[in-house]
Amino acid sequence: xxxxxxxxxxxxxxxxxxxxxxxxxxxxxxxxxxxxxxxxxxxxxxxxxxxxxxxxxxxxxxxxxxxxxxxxxxxxxxxxxxxxxxxxxxxxxxxxxxxxxxxxxxxxxxxxxxxxxxxxxxxxxxxxxxxxxxx
Amino acid sequence: xxxxxxxxxxxxxxxxxxxxxxxxxxxxxxxxxxxxxxxxxxxxxxxxxxxxxxxxxxxxxxxxxxxxxxxxxxxxxxxxxxxxxxxxxxxxxxxxxxxxxxxxxxxxxxxxxxxxxxxxxxxxxxxxxxxxxxxxxxxxxxxxxxxxxxxxxxxxxxxxxxxxxxxxxxxxxxxxxxxxxxxxxxxxxxxxxxxx
Numbered sequence: 001x002x003x004x005x006x007x008x009x010x011x012x013x014x015x016x017x018x019x020x021x022x023x024x025x026x027x028x029x030x031x032x033x034x035x036x037x038x039x040x041x042x043x044x045x046x047x048x049x050x051x052x053x054x055x056x057x058x059x060x061x062x063x064x065x066x067x068x069x070x071x072x073x074x075x076x077x078x079x080x081x082x083x084x085x086x087x088x089x090x091x092x093x094x095x096x097x098x099x100x101x102x103x104x105x106x107x108x109x110x111x112x113x114x115x116x117x118x119x120x121x122x123x124x125x126x127x128x129x130x131x132x133x134x135x
Numbered sequence: 136x137x138x139x140x141x142x143x144x145x146x147x148x149x150x151x152x153x154x155x156x157x158x159x160x161x162x163x164x165x166x167x168x169x170x171x172x173x174x175x176x177x178x179x180x181x182x183x184x185x186x187x188x189x190x191x192x193x194x195x196x197x198x199x200x201x202x203x204x205x206x207x208x209x210x211x212x213x214x215x216x217x218x219x220x221x222x223x224x225x226x227x228x229x230x231x232x233x234x235x236x237x238x239x240x241x242x243x244x245x246x247x248x249x250x251x252x253x254x255x256x257x258x259x260x261x262x263x264x265x266x267x268x269x270x271x272x273x274x275x276x277x278x279x280x281x282x283x284x285x286x287x288x289x290x291x292x293x294x295x296x297x298x299x300x301x302x303x304x305x306x307x308x309x310x311x312x313x314x315x316x317x318x319x320x321x322x323x324x325x326x327x328x329x330x331x
Contacts, residue, residue, distance in 0.1 A: 014212065014213070015211055015212055015213065015214070016199070016203060016209070016210070016211055016212070017196040017197075017199045017200040017203065017210075017212065018199065018200030018201070018202075018203035018204055018210075019203055046140050046143065046144060047140045047143045047144075050147075060147075061147050062147045062148055062149055062206075065144075065147065065149055065206065066203070066206060069206065069207075069209055069227055069228060070203075070209050072227035072228075073209040073211070073225040073227045074209075074211075076227070080227075081227050081228045083156070083157065083158075094157075094158075096158060099157045099158025100158055102157045102158070103157040103158050103159070122157065125157075126140065127140065127156070127228070
């Protein structure tokens, strides 16, 4: 998998004030050490993965989140935030129309069988930063 | 998001706006960002004395820092979009597929024409896909409100467009971009008078 380009700490300080440049650079190195061995995308779920990566790196989970948020803006082709339905043996990235349904009606249709409808679906989805997703 | 995820994020001090987490529309994100900018400006104005010797770059960095603490927004300085834009705000956790990009031009007040030139710069940075952008004017003078109002009125007179809203230290104007797209520009004024 393609590595995330390294950034210069001084550029980060100037470009994104308020974000810890040491944590951003450490995170890029940490993620690259994982993804260089992978051929499939890396999922970092808000819970529990932020905490486990933070523990491995010796930084605060909040800073990991902030750094990932920045990376998903700066390297939007490589790092993306996704809303995922992970239930009943289905692992599915919500598309725009699913998000709209979720937002407006708090429900989702089973992607394999649209006759099956999940109510209170906001309780069923998970959020993740995904690295190395093509689209 | 599972309640446990939300509780977990809050325990980290990450307070995302849950109404925006599921494919928010650009209009919803703009409204949210606008409120955040107004809130940050309000806080900055309360500490005006601390910033008495700061220039435009430093004040813009303070505003970007505060916006970055919201966790939902990412505020970048001097990002490239047909030139170096003073402030570029994105919302990767709120906007589907990075459809939200809110560009802003900052100016320290000197004359109406200087700030109108700033507006022109902004219109040069945005493309037809940017439906919203903003200017932010830092008033280091003792007077602010009448000058801001005069700037908005002269801007519309010289550059065309429509006045959608004009309040104390905030205005919203509508314009036709060179791409023929209709754009709305938020104008924020921040009063940071130098002590007499």
